[in-house]
Structure formats: C-alpha cells, structure tokens
Amino acid sequence: MNAKNGGIGMDSTAPVLSVNQLDYKYEQQNVLEGVTFSIQKGSFAGLVGPNGSGKTTLIQLILGLLRLQEGNIELFGTPIQKFKNWNKISFVSQKANTFNRGFPATVYEVVAMGLTGNIGYFRFFNRLHKKQIYQAIENVGMSDYVHRNIGDLSGGQQQRVFIARSLVSQPELLILDEPTVGVDTENVERFYKMLARLNKQEGITLLLVSHDIGTITSYVTDLLCLNKTIHYHGNPSEFYQKSDEEISKFYGHSMHAISHDH
16 A cells, blocks of 8 residues: 655654544444554554454554544654655555466566556656665565566465565555465564564564464564553563463453564
C-alpha cells in the first residue's frame, strides 16, 4: 500500500505512530476500548493478541481503511484525518502471496510494481529507479532470484519479494500483518532475522502483527499485547517477568509464554 501525496508540517521529533483512547464498535459490539500507545522512530514493535482481539481492526484504522469512531491517531505527528504523505508507509498483508501462481511476472517485475505509486503507471524507470529495485531485492536476500518467476518460489521466498516491493518506495514505517503465514517453520526464524536486520541497518520502523509471541519477542524492541485494549506495552524481556496468571488474563484463557532464545 503506497500513495504519493504531499506532506503537511510533520513534526520530525514526534512518534512515528501515536494512538490515543481509540474505541471502535461493530454493530454495537466493542472491538477496541481505550487503546493508547505510541511507537518511536527506529522501533521494531510486535503486536500480539488472541484471535478476535482487534488486531486487524486496529491496523485498518491506522492505514485509514476504516473511519475513526472515538479517539485519535497521529502519523508522524499529523492527525490521520489530515495526513497526506502515505508514501512514508508500506503494508504487507498476510494474504500478499495468495495469488495465481501462474502469474507471468519475475521477481524484478513484482518489486518494480512498488514504484507505481511514486512515478505513476506507464512510465519508464530511470537509472535511479532501477537501482532502488535491485537494492530492495538485495535487502531481502533475493538477488539470486531476480529473474525467476514469482510463481516458482516458495511461500517464504514470495513473502520476501513482497516485502521488497514494499521497501522499494523507501518507506519510513513498514506494517506487516502475520507475514509468516504460509512460510514453512524452517524459514520463519530466517524471516524474522531479515526483518531485524532491515530495522537495524536500514533504520526502518516496523510494526509486526503476529500470533507467535514466543518467537517474535527474541527480535522486537517493543511488545504490545492487545485484547480489545492494550494490556502490556514495553520491553519484551520484562513481559516474561509477568506471572502465568497475568499473561493468561491478557489472552482471556490459560496461557504460558515461552521465550525462544536465539
């Protein structure tokens, strides 16, 4: 998701994302209640919670896909209602790789699609654009596959390509919704290591939505636990100092969190 628009007076010192007292209802049923948190520039934030906890609704509100009901959201210091600089944000859906495997496009061509929001359709890529495309592919470790058809790749490789497509426009905030869905277990750890490297080396702020609390806490700098409201926001290591009873309360059922030490 990328759109090219001009920005308006954004505060460079403000959090990348700020959410304040957010409430949301579907047909009078509370989905989000008083959700409040902020994400600073350079963070790698992990958002976890059980099914039905409101994670998808929260992301849709942040992306402007749903209209606010109660509360406020600010992006780069600007209220979302006035925010225009959507090219600063990219989104990778868990359904990114659910497409026709016979789709006739190479890795290069798929990643190049991420620039259409910047330069428009039916425009030729100049030398700088091509450099951006190859750099994005290299950043996700897919340079050896640049001319391979996207349908010939594994699920994990496809997701890396779709992340490259999101990175090619050089966003400052990358939001990923359950990106390891369809990725085999062997490649999940490699995938999270790649995200951590992008965060540290490229300086991209990440918001990762996941159900895999045990794995992501080894990589994220900030952990948010959502179940209608934010039950925890802080250092992942401190989360594990909570009792099983407290953690189970977050999730609404019996839960024992196990950190995967890498």
